[in-house]
Amino acid sequence: MTTVVGPFGLSLRDQALEAHVQAGLSAVEEGLLEATKSDVPFITEAARHLVKAGGKRFRPLLVMLSAQFGDPHAPRIVPSAVVVELTHLATLYHDDVLDVAVVRRGVPSANARWDNSVAVLTGDFLFSKASHILADLGPEAVRIQAEAFERLVTGQILETVGPRDGRDPIAHYLDVLAGKTSSLVAVSCRFGAMMSGADETVVDILTQYGERLGIAFQLADDVLDIASDSRESGKTPGTDLREGVPTLPVLHLRTQVAKANGSASAEDRRLCELLDGDLSDDARHAEALALLRAHPALEQARRDTVRYADEARASLAPLPACAAKLALEGLCDAVVHRAG
Numbered sequence: 001m002t003t004v005v006g007p008f009g010l011s012l013r014d015q016a017l018e019a020h021v022q023a024g025l026s027a028v029e030e031g032l033l034e035a036t037k038s039d040v041p042f043i044t045e046a047a048r049h050l051v052k053a054g055g056k057r058f059r060p061l062l063v064m065l066s067a068q069f070g071d072p073h074a075p076r077i078v079p080s081a082v083v084v085e086l087t088h089l090a091t092l093y094h095d096d097v098l099d100v101a102v103v104r105r106g107v108p109s110a111n112a113r114w115d116n117s118v119a120v121l122t123g124d125f126l127f128s129k130a131s132h133i134l135a136d137l138g139p140e141a142v143r144i145q146a147e148a149f150e151r152l153v154t155g156q157i158l159e160t161v162g163p164r165d166g167r168d169p170i171a172h173y174l175d176v177l178a179g180k181t182s183s184l185v186a187v188s189c190r191f192g193a194m195m196s197g198a199d200e201t202v203v204d205i206l207t208q209y210g211e212r213l214g215i216a217f218q219l220a221d222d223v224l225d226i227a228s229d230s231r232e233s234g235k236t237p238g239t240d241l242r243e244g245v246p247t248l249p250v251l252h253l254r255t256q257v258a259k260a261n262g263s264a265s266a267e268d269r270r271l272c273e274l275l276d277g278d279l280s281d282d283a284r285h286a287e288a289l290a291l292l293r294a295h296p297a298l299e300q301a302r303r304d305t306v307r308y309a310d311e312a313r314a315s316l317a318p319l320p321a322c323a324a325k326l327a328l329e330g331l332c333d334a335v336v337h338r339a340g
Helices: 015-035 041-047 058-069 077-099 116-135 139-161 169-195 200-227 248-259 266-276 282-293 296-315 323-338
Strands: none
Touching: 015 058, 015 077, 015 116, 015 323, 041 116, 058 077, 058 169, 058 200, 058 323, 077 116, 077 139, 077 169, 116 139, 139 169, 169 200, 169 248, 200 248, 200 282, 200 296, 200 323, 248 266, 248 282, 248 296, 266 282, 282 296, 296 323
16 A cells, blocks of 8 residues: 655555654644744734645654664654754744745735734744753753754855865855755654664665765755746745856756857856846746756756765665665655655
8 A cells, every 4th residue: 555645746556664653743733833832813814824734754754764674663753853843843944034025835925914023033933942852852962953053054154155266166065955954854863763772783884875965955956946937936036046146956057158269059158147247037037947847057066966865765775674764765765756
């Protein structure tokens, strides 16, 4: 029997695993609603805005699957999944302010519905709620989350300031992703295994899996930002493009043009001219998006996504064969499929 569970249509073929994961994710939803409750009704409304909009619950799913390598019924598993999802949600409120985004998960972003101040403060509220839950999970969990949060913020700062002189922009960008995305994905796997009492070797393997999967996941997002429409991604297509965020397809384009030493095609020169200019104009933005969708740089970004997903899958090799391992391998395939 094949049942669709979690993000990207992941299929679980084991009924016991499916039942446990579904029960765990349901408990996480209840935990998110409880954690976003405030004595101030407006704060509750703002804090639940993105919770109720849905989302893939990618990180809680990784917690649940990683917990299968120990005692999956251990009491700290669900709270740790709530912590990582609350942290992720908080970053979305802040990211949408930085990106001036107007749509998130198919609904108006918090900054568009209210204003930047409300969005930033709501993100801060979610961080505080995550910290409150985390305190009950023990000092080691607090340390791990603090390190991940430091990496996350460092990645955001690196993205903001750009690569230093002489630094390969693509290598810099991958460092950004390791901080902004992989840090929390890796913690999701680590918490699931750790809270279940899994062997330390297993915890390390799953953490490394999460590091690689996190980069593949974000690279797939880069491809989606260019290649998809808003119905697929839940976001406005080309948001990163409009805001001048140098995602991997753009970085590959610029590298290819630089290597051409002045002999780049007219289409490539026009695309670079558009990217260097003001893409707040809808016509220029649409032209840049169309040219980039047809450019080999987009296919190169897809190949990079596949490479990191393959590395994530390979890192699981030492783990014993089981339904959870198959599901984690299936997530690698699902991430690649998402990027086309």
